[in-house]
Amino acid sequence: MVIVASFFAFSQIKEARHARHVSLLLSFQEKYHAPAARSFRYRLLSGEFGPPEQFNAARLNPDDFHKFWQLHDQLEMLGVLVDCRLLDFDLVLACFHRSPPQVWAAIEPYIRTRRTLASPLEGQNFEKLVQRYRESSALEAQYWDRNNVL
Numbered sequence: 647m648v649i650v651a652s653f654f655a656f657s658q659i660k661e662a663r664h665a666r667h668v669s670l671l672l673s674f675q676e677k678y679h680a681p682a683a684r685s686f687r688y689r690l691l692s693g694e695f696g697p698p699e700q701f702n703a704a705r706l707n708p709d710d711f712h713k714f715w716q717l718h719d720q721l722e723m724l725g726v727l728v729d730c731r732l733l734d735f736d737l738v739l740a741c742f743h744r745s746p747p748q749v750w751a752a753i754e755p756y757i758r759t760r761r762t763l764a765s766p767l768e769g770q771n772f773e774k775l776v777q778r779y780r781e782s783s784a785l786e787a788q789y790w791d792r793n794n795v796l
Contacts, residue, residue, distance in 0.1 A: 670733050671741060678720055678742075686713040687745065690752050701756045718753070718769065721746055725771030728778065735778050739785075750776040 677683065695701050695710075703714045724746070727733035738746075750772060757769040779785060
């Protein structure tokens with residue numbers, strides 16, 4: 647009886663964890679794929695704001711500045727959720743298989759500069775998330791060769 651109860655309790659905990667992961671992911675995805683957010687990401691990744699080594703959020707108009715930091719903060723939060731194991735990396739990889747590494751490539755020089763000028767913690771969790779992508783056995787070398795394809 648105790649073994650059955652323990653198994654049932656474990657199953658309930660596991661299901662609750664899966665439900666939490668899905669709920670977090672759906673909430674994130676709703677905001678991340680909103681038309682304005684998607685449009686800004688496309689503009690960023692297509693080079694409208696310059697190549698990565700010239701990107702500077704301070705030169706953006708106020709609306710784009712807000713959208714940039716919203717995007718950065720969303721991906722930083724996604725990194726926190728994965729790092730704290732509140733969200734499974736495999737779910738993130740399945741749902742956002744291209745975007746985080748592409749965005750990181752577009753803004754990495756800017757974020758590294760911000761670390762020296764503003765905070766050494768700037769974008770740390772976002773960078774860790776992208777590192778998880780790089781270490782994933784699910785992504786072969788060809789994936790990284792195509793990372794600049796929109």
